[in-house]
Amino acid sequence: MVKVKIFGPLVQLAKGNKEVNVKSNKLREIIEELSAQFGEDFRERILNEKDELQNFIRVFINDKDVRFLGGLSAEVKDGDVVMLLPAIGGG
Secondary structure (H helix, E strand, C coil), X not given: CEEXXXXXXXXXXXXXXXXEEECCCXXXXXXXXXXXXXXXXXXXXXXXXXXXXXXXXXXXXXXEEHHHCCHHHCXXXXXXXXXXXXXXXXX
């Protein structure tokens, strides 16, 4: 199992779940599984119209940014922790 930790406003879109366990081997599969479970609004917050990660979402696998691990093609294995973090803005 892969543990997915969800932060910020994504928690509301994930029906209040801050942590979910999934069985997947690729980050894209995890996003698709969560989207099927939580709905299109969740998916649209994570992926853009080109089916790529939104610019304002940071995703980490075991504390490593997926931008340096192959993006949505990044592989995950049992025991890994994926974190979905929306960017925080302020002014």
